[in-house]
Amino acid sequence: MKLNMTEQGDIIIICIEEERMDAHNSGDLKEQMLQLFDEGKCSLVIDLSTVRFIDSSGLGALVSGFKNASAREGSLKLCCLQPQVRSMFELTRLHRVFEIFTTQDEASSSF
Amino acid sequence: MSKQVNIDITVPNQTKYLGMIGRIGESLAYSLKSYHGNRRELAYHINLVLTEALANAIRHANDFDPDKEVRVTISVSDQKLTIKVFDQGQGFDIETLAKLKARESDEGGRGIQLIFKLMDQVRYIQEGDSNVLEMTKHLH
Numbered sequence: 001m002k003l004n005m006t007e008q009g010d011i012i013i014i015c016i017e018e019e020r021m022d023a024h025n026s027g028d029l030k031e032q033m034l035q036l037f038d039e040g041k042c043s044l045v046i047d048l049s050t051v052r053f054i055d056s057s058g059l060g061a062l063v064s065g066f067k068n069a070s071a072r073e074g075s076l077k078l079c080c081l082q083p084q085v086r087s088m089f090e091l092t093r094l095h096r097v098f099e100i101f102t103t104q105d106e107a108s109s110s111f
Numbered sequence: 112m113s114k115q116v117n118i119d120i121t122v123p124n125q126t127k128y129l130g131m132i133g134r135i136g137e138s139l140a141y142s143l144k145s146y147h148g149n150r151r152e153l154a155y156h157i158n159l160v161l162t163e164a165l166a167n168a169i170r171h172a173n174d175f176d177p178d179k180e181v182r183v184t185i186s187v188s189d190q191k192l193t194i195k196v197f198d199q200g201q202g203f204d205i206e207t208l209a210k211l212k213a214r215e216s217d218e219g220g221r222g223i224q225l226i227f228k229l230m231d232q233v234r235y236i237q238e239g240d241s242n243v244l245e246m247t248k249h250l251h
Contacts, residue, residue: 020129020133022129024127053159055159059221060217087155091225091228097216
């Protein structure tokens with residue numbers, strides 16, 4: 001999975017540079033996040049602007065990151081969801097779990 | 112006379128084919144000119160159920176064995192769209208999986224539930240030497 005990571009102070013912004021987040025590539029994101037948590041970086045923003053398709057594995061990887069970040073007193077927030085991706089969060093009620101922002105700036109300034 | 116579209120694809124038991132199969136289903140849904148619902152939404156849902164069913168066959172039924180294959184058929188008539196995903200594994204108990212409700216904090220367990228939510232009829236049956244996950248969506 002192609003990921004672009006930038007640091008803004010204590011916050012890591014991860015841009016998913018893939019059209020699809022599915023069972024083929026979501027494990028890569030999970031591993032990358034675990035590596036960040038091991039380094040003590042637990043405040044993450046996941047930018048989904050490029051993602052136009054997400055399946056249950058992609059959602060599962062984000063839930064995994066959310067739980068691990070929260071367990072370390074950090075946080076994982078989402079931004080820039082395309083409408084179809086947003087509807088997947090609503091279908092699975094995960095929009096009630098994640099903080100979802102319209103822009104990257106709004107997400108990073110919410111920490 | 113109604114027109115029927117039949118697609119029959121066999122791919123190796125590898126997740127790298129999920130995108131290809133999902134996109135075929137998506138394109139097919141966009142081509143259903145007689146469907147009066149939200150075609151964009153239908154296209155996403157068909158992409159999703161194909162992806163979930165195929166990933167399920169690859170992981171659980173075929174146990175990630177790269178020497179196995181997964182066959183997918185899609186049939187569309189005026190009335191309904193039927194997807195069949197054939198696996199060569201030990202099978203699984205779909206009734207049990209269907210009853211498991213993923214909690215919001217669970218990482219997994221949403222795939223089969225999504226299929227049940229988005230399709231009108233779901234069966235896991237035996238056809239010849241294969242197990243078949245058959246999913247039907249009524250188009251009217």
